[in-house]
Amino acid sequence: MDGAVRTLYVHDVDDAAAVPPGALSESDELVVETTHSVQEGLDRLSRDTFDCVLSTYELPDENGVTFLRHVRDFDSELPFVLHPSSGTERVASEAISADVTEYVADDFDKAADKCRQLVDHIVEAATSTPNDIEAKVRELTEATDDVLWLLSADWEEVLFVNSTYADLWGHSERALRDDPTSFVEAVHPDDRPRAEAAMDSLVDGESVDIELQVDPEEEFRRRVSVHAEPIFDRDGSVVRIAGVSRDVTEERARQRRLEEEKRTVDSIFDALPDVLYTFDAEGYPLRWNEQLEAETGYDADELEEMYVTEFVPDDETETIAESFRAVVEDGRTVTVESALERADGERVPFEFTGAPLRDADGNLRGLTGVGRNISEQRAQQRRFEAVFDNTYQSTGLLSPDGTLLEVNRTAAEFASRDREDLIGEKFWDASWFRTDETAHPIAMEAVETARNGEFFRDQLTIQAGDREAVIDLSMRPVTDEHGEVDLLVAEGRDVTRLFQREQQLRVTNRFLRHNIRNKLNTITGHAKLAAEHDDRRLRPAVDTIVEAADELSATAETAREIHELISEEPEPRTVDLSERLDRALATVRNRHPEAELVVQKPESLAATALPSVHEALAELLEALLEHVTTDHPAVDVEATADDDDAVVTLSTPDCRLPAAERDVLTGDIEIRQMRHARGLGVWHVYWQVWYAGGTVELTDDDVQVRLPAD
Template identity: 30%
Template sequence: MGEPLRVLYIDDEVDLAESVAAFLERGDDRFEVETVPDASEGLDRLDAREFDCLVSEYDLPDGNGVELLTTVRETRPALPFVLFTGAGSEEVASDAISAGVTEYLRKGSDPERYRLLRNRISDAVDRGRAEREYREIFEEVPDGIVVHDVADGEFVDVNEEFARMFGYERDDLLAAGFERILPDEPPYTPERARQRIREAADDGPETFDWPGVTSDGERLWVEVHLTPLRPRGEERVLAVVRECTTRKERERDLERYQTVIDTVPDMAYVLDPDFRFALVNDAMVDVTGYPREDLLGAHASLLFDDEAIDEGEWNRDRLRSGARESERLETRLETADGERIPCEIRGDLLPRGGEGEWRGTTGIIRDVTERKERERKLQARSAAMDASIDGMAILDADEEYVFVNRAHVDCYGYDDPDAFLGETWRMCYGPEELARFEEEIMPELFEQGDWRGETVGVRADGSTFPQELSLSLTDDGRVICVVRDVTERKRRERGLERQNEQLEQFARVVSHDLRNPLNVVEGRLELAREESESAHLDSAADALDRCLTLVDDLLTLAREGRRVDEREPVDLGALAEDCWRTVDTADAALVADATRTVRADRSRLKQLLENLMRNAVEHGGAGVTVAIGDLENGFYVADDGPGVPDDAADEVFEPGYSTADDGTGFGLNIVAEIAEAHGWDVAVAESPAGGAQFAITGVDADE
């Protein structure tokens, strides 16, 4: 049996009232029902004892149920009230709802109406009890408690502590609304507060600090913990609020102080009177290798040995005697990994406390090792500049030389570096280049911070030479110059240009002056074959085919050579199938097991594969089998033909090498050129079937 459910039923139809009471008690043994005939006696009973629910007819001898409800609500706002009437109407129902009725139910002769009444009473009482328990807990919690409507962030309920926290009475705060206690300054705006509430409803609990405004306009920082709620299907967010103004102020002060000392490039510290670290900056953590939490509270001896402590004891005696500054102390610092580094310490006395007590020291520790390392690196850099094969110089803000290395002196044909010092860079260039420097190079240098290109320098004897020049502007206005004499490179480039011109001329001759007569011969041979069946004509035709193939190979070498165009992803297996269809393979067979996709110039890779396939058929015969497959960093093309002689493995890629009667000797040379143009390596060895296997490696896969 559960907790008793005490019901007061007011109805002037006494027999009906007793029947209803009996039905309620018989259906649920928790029910204890008392009946009275009018409103006056009902109010007396309410004053005499506690009831969990009041049930009333609308038509009563001394008034009506809505008037009774209004009277009850004045003293018992939470008492469940069920209007159970046989004289109901829409108007009665509307008046009852406006007065705050808990349930409205029409009478009827069907027992189902009584069961429905019992259920409505039971539900109303359970809700009321839960509401009372919730309110008791709500007010007992020492923190501020708020229930927010997710839709607009408004207060659904607040406890007394929350209202007190902001200087309001609870009812006044509920009436004032959500925005009354919020600042309106980015990022702490009312709309952002609503967004945080919606985020908690969607994503789950979260905790953050937020500023509020009290009734007298003061700023109040609070820690807010939001939790989503869904009572009776409604979407709510519960906020537990705790004042944290003092903590926020301490955090801000500490943050400001920590920010200040973290900007100091040297190690900075605060020691308490017991020589324990109370504050350290980022540099202290970085240099010593100790986490901040290990340093804070640790004695100074963690970093400094007894000799250092005894030597000056951070100048404690001097500081205690009243001196404001300490002398610099040279000592040694030991890092977390045991490294001992020389350092320089300068300390100062913290302001005395209210009673004049000594509060400790603050100081700066400078790592002298870093300074010495910089000096060593500067010396090494100077030595490296002196040893450099490129000319190197430094100009000051007035564009005068303050440093030149030996290579710079030699580059311009001088004997002594002193010839440059105190002079400007203009001594190294002729009139035309000086104009270019003034109009183009120097403006770009000062705008972009650097310049790199080719210029023409003037040597001490007046001769000129081409040079690569790199200029860099430093933060203090100096200019770093790097000069390289490119005379030999230019000479080689001119030679290559002449060779390219000759190759292009050769290609024109081969393409036009040689191919045209061969085409004429080919046509005449066809006419001769129609008139005669001489075997000599077949031999001539074979020789002519070889000549035309040779012309094609020579043109490929002359015009393509080691050039590749834009690379793209290429399906190796699919390309091999395409190549096989364009090569005269007779009865040869292809096994394409390659699955790799490579980045390559498709047309040149196609030419490479066709040449290797053609080579296999030419040397292996009509029935040869050609296989193409993947390697770990490339692919292979293999056959089951006679293979390559061991002593010829290094010669097969040379121009003109061939063991076939009708070979040109350039097919494999073209393969080597294409591979090299892609940055690949190609090598030949015996295949598993005893033939030749060409391995192409160093190939970039397309991921």
């Protein structure tokens, strides 16, 4: 060919990947004219003569292979170069079947190289002889693993088939050329009716896509995908049939494996009691198990359209949105407790876990996670807390090594510490056991005994905030399903009051045994003297008997009052201390008319005390009067309010209580100690004030009774 190659370039004007016509026109070897659709190209070819056609694959009305078939309907020799922007092996096979001259894949590194080589291919296609073109087509068809074939419309002649046919179908090329319909013999008997129906469809001008089991030598285990197209002449009659057959055996095997794996995974997903889900990076569901539909009450179509925050109530959306961003933006794994809102509006407590969802290349695609209904867990927790925290005894849960895992409210309040401060400590190192040197080893012994599967119980003194307390401590092991100890339960019951009441009763009994015995001995001895001698000398003895009897009677009465006081836990209440003081003064004035009592008090004064506090005040006044050293005893009595206390002050410069009485009143003597104080009276005063939460304070001249103000 002399001169430049006149080329019709057909491409989509909106195809940014297409080679610009101007770039091709820069070559002296080409004269380029352009059209932008299949129909425009056919119109130009019907009016003008061109040496070659260059076409892209993607065109506005049809594609480049279809355009090639139309061209071949009226010109079987016009050079045709197909240059797809993004071609595939299937496109190449279809182009070869349609008798393309050159198929130029878009695999150039540089735009300049692309344009130069494309020009070379156009020039070569336009200047090659038919034999050259046929050789190149043969070379191209033999390079593919697909079977490319071209048959006459009546299935009488094989116009073209590449050598891959025999290997793929298990049927010889010679047999096919002898009888083009004999390929059916290589098809599984079950698929032959569909193959024959496809042949009829092609003859009738219909395209065919079919998958067949082929190759009798392989027991028809090979699967072949067949795509075939009828080729029409200008009159619309089928003149040829072109097709491509591809081995999809491995592809189908992979699909079956994937489907089996998917069914297995789906069955596992749906068998789980928890909700499983995946969301894309935009926040919309990709996949979920049946449990999500059961929990939410939404069907699959509704779930598919829901955004991630639409699964929770309005007051939880921000929390869920922040957690979702933490996963898809920061790549973190998060767990959050929230609520799932069902379709009917019901809130259900849920724990949601989310982790990054990545593809095979490690790119983040979204979120995958598990949602767990924790309604029963919450209910169990509430029941546990109701029992655990609403008991008067201190309770704790320990690991077998003695570490505190949980304590109830009573135990924390007993230690005057926050619960969080106690958790994590060793049981024996907690503040309860730090003051008494015997408490620490007892606590260690309790843990060791329970850890070995035995029950432990003992009574010990511990530190309870700012006071010492006596507790009944027990430690019980809890075992798992294998019988191994995995928890220890510690219980401590405050028995301080009970312990002290027992000691108080012991003191009362000791007093009764000691004083009454002595007085009775006195009575007995003097009574014997009186019985043996009836004269004036017996008068003092008789008087002594009477006095001792009176004292014994008073002691018995005081003992009775104390017994009534401590036989049951006394309940302090609000009393008018001024009124109770008046009653005490009346009692003392009746018994001691010689005493001068100077009183200053308000009309009323509220205080927390036992209802019988007037008896204690009378006892205290009498104790002072008993030890006054003058013939005319006087006591100043004053009742006032002082900060948080109601105070009764008794003052007399002529009285000095013995040390034994002073120690009893101030609590500086242990209850179990036996000290011969005045008698039960001062103990009565001390216990009355102590049970009310008050104190007795003494100076050289004053005695103060301090009771909590109401």
